[in-house]
Amino acid sequence: MAKTNFKSRVERRSRLLGMLRSEQHWTTSDLRAHLQVSQRTLMRELASLKDEGYPIESDRGRGGGVRLAGRWGIERLMLSHKEVIELLLALAIVESLNFPFMTSNLQVIKQKLYQAFPENQRSKVSRIRKRIFVSKHFRSAAAYQPSDAHIDISQAICESFLEQRCLNIDYISEDKRCSSRTIEPHYLMLAWPVWYIVAWDHLRNAPRIFRIDRIKNTKKVASKSFKLRPELIADDPYEHHFSSI
Amino acid sequence: MAKTNFKSRVERRSRLLGMLRSEQHWTTSDLRAHLQVSQRTLMRELASLKDEGYPIESDRGRGGGVRLAGRWGIERLMLSHKEVIELLLALAIVESLNFPFMTSNLQVIKQKLYQAFPENQRSKVSRIRKRIFVSKHFRSAAAYQPSDAHIDISQAICESFLEQRCLNIDYISEDKRCSSRTIEPHYLMLAWPVWYIVAWDHLRNAPRIFRIDRIKNTKKVASKSFKLRPELIADDPYEHHFSSI
DNA sequence: TAATATATGCCACTTAATGACACATTAAAT
DNA sequence: ATTTAATGTGTCATTAAGTGGCATATATTA
Numbered sequence: 001m002a003k004t005n006f007k008s009r010v011e012r013r014s015r016l017l018g019m020l021r022s023e024q025h026w027t028t029s030d031l032r033a034h035l036q037v038s039q040r041t042l043m044r045e046l047a048s049l050k051d052e053g054y055p056i057e058s059d060r061g062r063g064g065g066v067r068l069a070g071r072w073g074i075e076r077l078m079l080s081h082k083e084v085i086e087l088l089l090a091l092a093i094v095e096s097l098n099f100p101f102m103t104s105n106l107q108v109i110k111q112k113l114y115q116a117f118p119e120n121q122r123s124k125v126s127r128i129r130k131r132i133f134v135s136k137h138f139r140s141a142a143a144y145q146p147s148d149a150h151i152d153i154s155q156a157i158c159e160s161f162l163e164q165r166c167l168n169i170d171y172i173s174e175d176k177r178c179s180s181r182t183i184e185p186h187y188l189m190l191a192w193p194v195w196y197i198v199a200w201d202h203l204r205n206a207p208r209i210f211r212i213d214r215i216k217n218t219k220k221v222a223s224k225s226f227k228l229r230p231e232l233i234a235d236d237p238y239e240h241h242f243s244s245i
Numbered sequence: 246m247a248k249t250n251f252k253s254r255v256e257r258r259s260r261l262l263g264m265l266r267s268e269q270h271w272t273t274s275d276l277r278a279h280l281q282v283s284q285r286t287l288m289r290e291l292a293s294l295k296d297e298g299y300p301i302e303s304d305r306g307r308g309g310g311v312r313l314a315g316r317w318g319i320e321r322l323m324l325s326h327k328e329v330i331e332l333l334l335a336l337a338i339v340e341s342l343n344f345p346f347m348t349s350n351l352q353v354i355k356q357k358l359y360q361a362f363p364e365n366q367r368s369k370v371s372r373i374r375k376r377i378f379v380s381k382h383f384r385s386a387a388a389y390q391p392s393d394a395h396i397d398i399s400q401a402i403c404e405s406f407l408e409q410r411c412l413n414i415d416y417i418s419e420d421k422r423c424s425s426r427t428i429e430p431h432y433l434m435l436a437w438p439v440w441y442i443v444a445w446d447h448l449r450n451a452p453r454i455f456r457i458d459r460i461k462n463t464k465k466v467a468s469k470s471f472k473l474r475p476e477l478i479a480d481d482p483y484e485h486h487f488s489s490i
Numbered sequence: 491t492a493a494t495a496t497a498t499g500c501c502a503c504t505t506a507a508t509g510a511c512a513c514a515t516t517a518a519a520t
Numbered sequence: 521a522t523t524t525a526a527t528g529t530g531t532c533a534t535t536a537a538g539t540g541g542c543a544t545a546t547a548t549t550a
Contacts, residue, residue, distance in 0.1 A: 061548025306517025
């Protein structure tokens with residue numbers, strides 16, 4: 001009779017899920033008795049849960065019942081600091097791609113991940129989405145060798161990119177000459193299928209673009225952090241870069 | 246105005262929390278505009294959240310606003326079924342992009358996420374990475390309108406894609422004619438900045454490509470699932486599609 | 491065939507949620 | 521001091537979402 005308000009319905013639903021998750025045998029009569037609702041309402045609630053993706057299965061007839069198939073959802077996922085960072089980077093990339101399924105669910109996850117950071121760092125973290133670009137140009141696929149051998153290099157780049165720290169790299173240029181530089185990794189750019197880093201190059205004291213797969217070695221520059229230079233992308237250096245090739 | 250049902254209210258609340266957690270400056274006017282509710286209702290929602298223990302703080306007067314004083318540190322991340330699915334999809338996309346930072350960390354996360362699924366479904370889930378493609382062609386950006394208004398549509402597509410279920414859609418073709426079809430969403434394809442679905446079209450009984458932003462309405466076909474047809478991509482239909490334009 | 495389940499359609503009733511409007515309160519800018 | 525821009529609160533009419541009840545369909549087992 002009494003109309004349920006939002007809060008109590010959230011509670012009711014959570015209790016229902018709790019009962020279903022405990023791997024007991026439940027009939028709708030049992031459930032409705034525990035939840036103090038009519039059978040009709042219970043069926044509606046179950047339908048609504050199914051509709052939202054919960055794998056609720058039921059058996060009709062004598063000995064039948066309702067149950068939740070398998071272990072669904074994740075109760076508690078422990079994520080290390082690095083894992084959180086990389087996950088956020090991954091989400092930022094998906095977002096940069098105009099991904100049409102960047103739904104509220106993923107937004108919520110992003111928000112949950114933000115909580116891993118202290119207040120003063122969050123602005124930096126939430127800015128990464130704007131530091132990723134997809135170029136209209138694409139590169140011939142043949143030349144690109146995504147390096148799975150260089151996990152440690154990848155991690156170093158990833159970290160210095162996110163934490164805005166300078167990085168020492170050994171780089172092999174297009175004409176195969178090797179050089180050692182200190183760079184500030186400002187922006188990340190995809191010109192499919194090649195990934196680039198738009199950086200400030202301390203060696204030349206100018207903006208430069210580095211193919212990630214041409215970076216052969218990395219060394220962190222301990223505590224030297226840098227501030228973003230929006231002019232690096234305001235100048236559209238990469239478009240110029242590509243059209244000049 | 247239209248009354249909100251339980252589902253949309255859950256959704257609304259989640260969006261509100263998401264907005265608050267992002268470290269931006271929010272006034273109630275901003276929030277109510279984004280959420281499409283009256284100021285009064287928004288205040289009620291905020292009060293309700295405070296009541297449930299959310300540390301919502303607010304400043305009155307000029308320059309004031311509302312914010313969530315977050316507690317940071319991730320010990321246990323709770324993910325719903327849908328969140329797990331969409332996160333996996335996001336990771337699969339990043340992986341498809343040759344993302345050089347798809348390091349062991351992200352792989353580990355993927356493994357953890359798999360565990361949310363019962364054994365018999367894991368193969369299906371792990372297959373999604375192979376159902377995503379990036380085309381060499383890119384589209385003129387002007388025409389593409391990533392729809393943030395169609396959250397429910399996105400979710401429907403996303404779900405039917407992952408669970409390999411048929412989907413009813415209303416589609417607006419290039420010559421602006423609207424048609425209603427039942428499709429099997431087999432593959433997801435990015436021809437930057439446009440996302441497509443490579444599907445089997447029940448109407449024509451042939452493979453077809455659908456621009457996701459041209460899908461205007463969706464309806465689940467309850468229990469009708471489909472099996473993958475590798476020939477859809479073996480024939481390279483999208484390359485042909487683009488070169489024919 | 492009977493018994494026991496889930497599942498669904500329909501209808502009337504209640505009331506929680508909403509928006510509108512007015513107004514109080516606080517704080518900063520001028 | 522006054523204005524302005526923000527958060528809060530009170531009240532009231534409206535309305536559609538949620539509910540229960542009942543009938544009935546459907547599936548499964550003893």
